[in-house]
Amino acid sequence: MYKVMIADDEQTVRTALQLLIPWEELDCKVVYTARNGAEVLKALEEYLPDILIIDIKMPVVDGLEVAGRLWEKKSGISVIILTAYAEFEYARQALQYHVSEYIVKTAVLEQLPDAIKRVCDLHTQTNGQHPVSADIPETIRNEDRLIQQVNQYINQNYCSRISLTDMAGTLHINKSYLSHIYKERTGKNIFDVISEKRMDLAKELMRKTDLRLNEIALRVGFDDPAYFSRFFRKYTGMSPKDYKYSACEGGDHL
Numbered sequence: 001m002y003k004v005m006i007a008d009d010e011q012t013v014r015t016a017l018q019l020l021i022p023w024e025e026l027d028c029k030v031v032y033t034a035r036n037g038a039e040v041l042k043a044l045e046e047y048l049p050d051i052l053i054i055d056i057k058m059p060v061v062d063g064l065e066v067a068g069r070l071w072e073k074k075s076g077i078s079v080i081i082l083t084a085y086a087e088f089e090y091a092r093q094a095l096q097y098h099v100s101e102y103i104v105k106t107a108v109l110e111q112l113p114d115a116i117k118r119v120c121d122l123h124t125q126t127n128g129q130h131p132v133s134a135d136i137p138e139t140i141r142n143e144d145r146l147i148q149q150v151n152q153y154i155n156q157n158y159c160s161r162i163s164l165t166d167m168a169g170t171l172h173i174n175k176s177y178l179s180h181i182y183k184e185r186t187g188k189n190i191f192d193v194i195s196e197k198r199m200d201l202a203k204e205l206m207r208k209t210d211l212r213l214n215e216i217a218l219r220v221g222f223d224d225p226a227y228f229s230r231f232f233r234k235y236t237g238m239s240p241k242d243y244k245y246s247a248c249e250g251g252d253h254l
Contacts, residue, residue, distance in 0.1 A: 001027050002120055005049035007034040007066070008082065009058040013105070017053065020109055026116050037061030041069065041180075044077075051119055053080045053112070055105075065176070067099050072177045073142065078119045082108060146173065147185050154190070158197045159221045164190065198222075199235045206240065207247040213240045 004023070008014050014033045023030060032047045034040045038060040040052065052070070054063040067079045078100040100122070101115040149171055154162070167190075168175035182190050198220040205216045217228035232240045 001029045002050040002123065003031045003048060004028050004051045004053065004116075005032045005034065005040060005043070005047060006030060007037060007040045007052065007054040007058065007063065009035050009055060013055070013082075013108075016109070017112070021112055021116075026113060027120060028116060037063060037066040040066055044075075049077055050123060051078045051080065051116065053082065056081050056083045068174060069177050069180065072174055078123065080112070080115055080119065143181055143185055146171070146178070146181060150178070150182055150190065151193075154194055154197065158194045159201070159219060161221065162194055195231075195235065199232065202228075202232060202240070203236075203243065203247075206244040213244070216240070 006014055006017050008017075014035075018030055018033065028051070031049060032043050034043065036058045037054070040054065041061065052066070054066060056063040063079075063081055067081070070077050070079060080101040080103060081099050082103050082105050084105055100119050103111050103115055150167070153167055153170060164175045164179060168178050171178065179190060182188070186193075202216055202220045205211055205219060206213075209216075211219070213229070214225040217223075217225045220228070222228035222231070229240050232238075232243070236243060238246070
């Protein structure tokens with residue numbers, strides 16, 4: 001059986017889809033229902049759905065963003081978008097994410113079974129049943145490689161101006177997906193990691209060199225020495241001058 005996940009912020013819609021669609025006849029089983037895209041993303045690895053039926057507009061993370069992240073991951077999950085009539089043209093933007101089907105909500109009970117049949121037939125023709133379970137390890141490996149690439153980029157560029165847009169462009173990936181996956185896999189914000197590296201280098205330069213503070217600021221990626229001083233104080237609880245003085249007095253523990 002194909003595993004199906006349903007996501008809609010309306011309880012009545014979720015219940016109707018669970019109860020009124022002949023899932024067994026379609027060789028499908030609903031394994032999880034979600035209220036928003038964030039719940040979907042959190043549950044993917046646990047439930048390994050083959051088909052995701054998702055409303056295009058939901059709070060927290062909407063259906064289009066979920067479709068984009070699944071496409072970036074090359075997850076193998078077939079996505080069926082549910083959309084209100086007025087949003088249908090907007091839904092066409094999801095073409096770039098290879099969304100399998102679009103269903104207008106007013107006709108969902110009539111159109112969804114045929115859409116599911118088409119998706120299941122496509123799975124059978126191209127991948128055989130249950131392709132997602134096999135693809136999850138590859139997805140994880142892809143994400144691990146991405147994290148390594150991000151860390152390498154940071155190590156090579158953290159003393160320069162770094163923007164998420166530039167980083168995503170260099171790595172050829174969507175910047176929202178990049179930021180989300182890095183935080184999800186490492187528990188850290190990308191720019192917190194950059195700031196930590198900059199401050200560690202600044203402290204090392206204060207301890208081991210005679211560079212002036214404005215020179216140190218430039219060395220660690222700050223064009224404005226005053227902003228560097230404020231940032232350093234916020235990060236360490238000490239001004240750069242106080243830190244440098246303490247280091248000169250033998251504070252190797254700093």
